[in-house]
Amino acid sequence: ILTLKKAMTRLGHEGAGVVVIARRKDGYYVSALQGHDGLQLNRQPLGERTVLLQNNDVIVVDKTPMQFFLE
Numbered sequence: 001i002l003t004l005k006k007a008m009t010r011l012g013h014e015g016a017g018v019v020v021i022a023r024r025k026d027g028y029y030v031s032a033l034q035g036h037d038g039l040q041l042n043r044q045p046l047g048e049r050t051v052l053l054q055n056n057d058v059i060v061v062d063k064t065p066m067q068f069f070l071e
Contacts, residue, residue: 002066004028012039016062019046021053028053028068038062 002009004021010033012018017035021028031050032039039046040060053059057068 011059011066012061019059019061021068026052030057030059030068035062 004023007023009021010018011021012033012035015035017038018033019030019039020033021030029050029052030041030046032046032048036045036047038061040058041051042058043060046059053068055068055070059066059068
């Protein structure tokens with residue numbers, strides 16, 4: 001479990017895909033910084049989108065799945 005305490009959290013490695021999760025007033029948003037091909041959200045390519053995360057969304061970065069949930 002990784003608690004998101006900062007306004008922005010980077011996940012991933014250079015060359016293998018990097019996403020950023022940003023906390024805003026209306027929720028948490030995920031977007032790709034690099035390596036768009038290896039990034040997925042709920043089994044769909046993330047691409048250039050910025051998406052509002054919902055409880056139990058699954059983010060895949062470099063073949064590593066991570067589930068987002070709210071406390």
